[in-house]
Amino acid sequence: MELGSRVAAVRSTRVFLGNQQVGPAVILIRDGKIHQVLPGWEITKDVEVLDAGDSLVMPGIVDCHVHVNEPGRTSWEGFWTATRAAAAGGVTTIVDMPLNSIPPTTTLANFQEKLREATGKCFVDTAFWGGVIPGNQLELQPMIQAGVAGFKCFLIHSGVEEFPHVSQGDLHATMEQLRGTGSVILFHAEKEVQQTSKSNGDPRQYATFLQSRPNVMEMEAIRIVVQLCTEYQVRCHVVHMSSAQPLPLIQEAKKGGAPLTVETTHHYLSLSAENIPAGATQFKCCPPIRGAQNQDQLWAALKSGHIDMVVSDHSPCTPDLKKLDSGDFTQAWGGISSLQFGLPLFWSSASRKGFQLGDAVRLLCQNTAQLCGLGQQKGSLAPGYDADLVIWDPEREFEIKEEGIHHKNKITPYMGVSLRGVVRSTIVRGRLVYRDGSFSAEPLGKTLLVPPRTTPHADA
Missing domain, CATH: 2.30.40.10 (Urease, subunit C, domain 1)
Structure with missing residues (x-):
């Protein structure tokens, strides 16, 4: 064939x-x-x-956390290369993150530019997240109508100037715009906290970087997410959770009816802080890879259903930004490339831990498709699905x-x-x-526009 x-x-x-x-x-x-x-x-x-x-x-994998970086930073990654990597890894749908491309996907016009750039370059189907930054709240509903899957925001500096993090005021304004739309807001859940002592450790040692992003940063950010989700009943999602400490907070919120979901990534499940060599900045990401004991707790939460899905958070850059020569963890770009290897990374560990194939389908295909509004089309091997x-x-x-x-x-x-x-x-x-x-000789994937979802109002 x-x-x-x-x-x-x-x-x-x-x-x-x-x-x-x-x-x-x-x-x-x-x-x-x-x-x-x-x-x-x-x-x-x-x-x-x-x-x-x-x-x-089995159903093709839906990886709903991928940074493609086109247009604007195509030396980092582009649709042609990213979607070929996806296809080679059994990923049939990716959802592109709104930042690291220039312009970021934070306005309707920028979203339209992103769509133009992606057309004709994708080997797998590609949907898109929009972004929330200070002052763009009136762009959100037009972007929903145009087909974005939802919106991502940062509670801490994103690493790029054109995608600033949001304040509490921005978040409340955003929640007002999203209430009743059925859309979802994704949180990079780290928050700056007062640290009693500044680390002056060796920047080549991974422990130095790890100390600069402690568990409490995720804990405090997720506390804010839980409060907003509970108050507004807008769908909220925590991306790339690395720390197991906030899990009881998340469980309690879900039990109370908050429409909250959470993902972790392949690197948090397969890499541990104890095994990262000095100067090996290819291991740097934010939030950081934590210790083996924390990793065991993440696996337990996946098994019990307290973590809803696993994604790549494919976040590539050029070699110079990784500071491989100096090995300085404090200066290197934070991001790990794994889009092509998500399925074997997950299965290599999960199969040894008693996970079954159905768990892989739930965590890598079905729940990820549901998150981005493609659950009636992608992620299941059943009549009527793609x-x-x-x-x-x-x-x-x-x-x-x-x-x-x-x-x-x-x-x-x-x-x-x-x-x-x-x-x-x-x-x-x-x-x-x-x-x-x-x-295939030519890209056969297409760009996906997610139909707007609605949630019934209380007085409907």
Whole structure:
């Protein structure tokens, strides 16, 4: 079957059939949608079949936290390279973050510019977050109507001047604009706190950087998020939570009916502070990678459902910004590139911890699709959904090598790491976009506009 061609049916001895069930099945595809999922191996219809053998077939991954950086900082990353990396990793939909591109996605005009830049460059489907910055509250509803998935804000300096962090006043104004829209606001949940002593440690030691971003910064920020979410009943989401300390606060808010969700990332689940070498600035991200004991608590929260999803937070930059020569953690850009390797990163650890395939689908596909308003279209292997599939070998191992990395700048803390889970093929809306190291000749993904959602008013 040619790369890029339309797939009529996919057959495997191992198809994800829902809950924790895996068995032989044939997936019939019509007009880019899943038409039927037929248990068993036999196929009576005269259609072209992609036979996956014993490889596992499950919904394509929806990675709802990706920094593409185009336009404006395309030397960091661009739609062409980011979405090829996604396809190679079994990711069939990404949602682009509003910052690190210039201009940022904080006005309707900027969103339209972003859409123009992305068109014709995406190998997988791509949706977009908008951003909240001081003074742009009247842009939010027009952006919702235009198709953004929701909005991200920072409670601390974002790292780039064109995306300033918001004040309490900005947040209340934002909540008033979003109330009743059904949209969601995403929080980079760190807040500056008074520290009793300034660290004067060696900037090449990871511990020096870690001490500068203590757990309490996340705790205080999440306290604010919980208060706003409870007061306004606007959907709120905590991005890339690294600290387990705020989990009881989040659980209590959810129990009380607050529409709150939370994600963590592959790096917080697979890397630990104790194992980061001196000067290895490719490990720097914000919030920081914390200790192994904290990581165990994150895994426990995933298992119990207190953390809702796992994403990459793919945040690349050029090599010079990582300060690899000096190894200075205090000066290096904070961000980790892992878009291509999310599935094997998750599965390598999760499979050893008793997680099942259904957990992977819930945490990497279904809940992420729900967050960004694509839950009726993406993330599930069922009739009527987009025929977005990943075909992979969960038991097979591979080593991450530079020549196999498809994102633009080949910097990653995972270089040389062996992982379990090899992606064989990726299908987007019934089109074969990746197979065994090769890509379709042209980008077959499309830009996704999320239909505006509404929540009923109390007096409706």
